[in-house]
Amino acid sequence: MSRGWPALGMVAVLVLSGCGSEVAAGADPDGRRLLKVSDVHEATGMTLLEGPVFTPDGSLLVVDVTAPAGEPKVLTIDVRKRSVKGFLTDASSAWTSAQISPYDGRLYLTDFAAGAIDSISLDGDDPRVFFTGQVDGAVMKPDDLTFDPEGNLYVSDTTGHDEPGGPDQGRIVRIDRDGQEATVLADELPAPNGVSFDATYEGLWISEYSGNRIDRLGLTVGGKAVATQYPAVRVDAGLAQVDSNAVDASGNVYQMFHRQARVMVFGRNGDHLDTIDLPVPDDGDYSATNLAIRPGTKDAYVTVSGPSGGFVYTFRARDRGVRQSNGG
Template identity: 55%
Template sequence: MQRLSARFLSALATIGALVLSGCGTEAGAPGGEEASLSAVGTIPAKKVMQLTRVHGETGMTLLEGPVFGESGDLFVVDVTAPEGKPKVIRVDLAKKTSRAFHTDGEGAYTSAQFSPYDGRLYLSDFAHGEVVSLAPEGGDARTFFSGEVDGARMNPDDIAFDQQGNLYVSDSRGLSEGAAHGRVVRIDREGAEATVLAEDLAAPNGISFDADHRGLWFSELTENRISYLRLDAKGGVTSRHTAVRVNGGIAQTDSIAVDADGNLYQGLHGRAAMAVYDRHGERLATVELPPRAEGLESATNVAITPGGTKAYMTVSGPAGGYLYTFEALAKGIRQSNGG
C-alpha cells in the first residue's frame, strides 16, 4: 500500500465522512413547506455500468463531475482515488468501456468542466485549494489558480464557466469545522484575479448558471438550501436570495445541473436520488434508483447529453462507483454538462 500524506488523508476524511454517513453535520435549517422527496413524480434511473470499486488505500470511492467531451465520451472524476489510480476516467458509453484519462499524486478532484475559452478540461482540487487544467486529449497539466483569496485558501468544490470563460467556484471552506466560512468566488479567465461574490456560506457545493446566464444557482450542503445570485454583465452581484429549501432528511444538497428549460437537478449526499425543481422552486420529480440497488448512498451529479435528453448520473457508495441513466425533462446545455 502506498503511503498517503496526512494532508491528503485529512481531506479525504472530510469528504468521506459525508459520503459514508450521509451526514456528519446538523440537519438543514427549519422553514419551508416542501413535501418529502418521495411525494412527487418519480423518474426511474437504470444502471449503465460500474466504473470503480472501493479503494483499499482510502476506504471509499466517490464519482463526481460528469462532463461530455467533443468526441461524445463522458469524463468522470473519482474524488477519493489514491495515488496511481485513475483520478479522471474516460467512458465510451456506446461500448460501455472505460479507461484512465489522468492520474497524479495527491489531487482530490471534485468537479470537471471544459472551458468555452480555451477548450481545456478544468478540475477543482479540494485538498490543495487549486484549480488545474488538462489538454482536451489528456496530459499537459497546468495550475490555473492557486493561493489565497482575500487572505484564505479555498476548498474548491464545484465549478461553472460563464460564456466568456471566467470561472465561478463554490468554495467549501469551513466544511471540516462545521463553520459557515464558505464562499462563491469568481476567477477571471486568465487565472489572475479572484473576487469573492458571496461569503459566510454553509459549505457551498453545487454551482451552475441558469439557462440564460443571468445568474448563478448554488447549494449549501449543511443548510440544505439552494440560493440564487443575480449577476450583472461584468459578473458582479446585483442581488441574492434563498430560492429553495430541500427537505432531505439525512441527505444533503450536493451538485447542481440546469437543463434548457431552466429546471434544476439537485444531487444528494446520503441518498442515491436526485431532486428536480423548476426555476420557480416547484418540485417536479425525484430521480430514483431501482429498489434492488443496494450499497449506493449518494447521487452527486449529472450530465445531460448536449442537445438531447439522455442523462447520466454519478452514484457511489460501499458497492462502488456507478453510472445510471434517466430521461431528463428537457435538453442538455452547457449548464447541464460538468461542474
C-alpha cells in the same frame, strides 16, 4: 506553472446488466444503472465519483475523488459501449469536479486537497496549475465550478464543509479566464457545493450543503458582482444533504445529494417537478452527487457511489442538455 501528470493507457472494461445510453422517450421516473466504473479502493476505503462532463467527441469524463496515487483519478467512459478506461492520475490531488472551458477548450479540475484549479488538454497532455493561493486572505476549498460564455470561472469554496456546527465560512469566487484576478462574490455561506448558471446566464443556482437549500445569486452585467442574493428552494432531504446541481435548456434545476440515491428537479420558480429514484444495492448508504445531461439530448448521466463501488446511472431529463448541464 505545470506538473507532470501521467496519462493512463490501461483499459478496464466493465459491463453490468441494465440499459444502454439510449433511454426510451416519455416520462422516466426512475433511473437505470448503466455501468460500474470503480471499486472501493483498499488504500482509501471508498470510491467517490464526481464531475461528469461530455467531451466534444461524445466521451464522458468523471473524476474519482478518493482514488490513491497511481490509480485513475480521471476516467473516460464510452456510454454506448458501456466501457471505462483511465485518463489521468497524479500523486497528490483530490479532484472533485470537471468542466471544459468555452474559452480554450481545456479540461479544468478543482483540487479540493491543494486549494487549486488545474487544467489539461483533452488529449491528456500539457498539464497546468491554473490558479492557486489565497483569495482575500484565505485558501479556497474548491468543490464545483462553472463557466460563463467568455470562459470566466465561478467556483464554490466549500470551506466549513468538514466543520459541522461552526460558523458559515463558504464562498462563491469568480476567477477571470486568465487566472489573474479572483473576486469573492458571496461569503459566509453554509458550505456551498453545486454552482450552475441559469438558462440566461443572469444568475447562479448555489446548493448549500450545510443549509439544505438552493440559493439564487443574481449577477450584475459582466458577472463581476452580486446584484441579488436569497434562498430560493428549501430542500426536504432528511438525513441527506444537497450536493452538486445542473440546469437544462428550460432552466430546470437538477439537484443531487450526498447520502441519497435520487435526483430532485425544480422549476425555475421553485416548483418541485420530479424525483428520480436510482435503484442502488441494498448494502448501505449511496450518494448521487453529480450529473451531466448530454448536450443536445435529454440523456442524463448520474455519478453514484457507495459500499459496492462507483456507478453511472442514466435517466431521461425534462429538456435538452446545454453547457450548464455538462459537468460541474
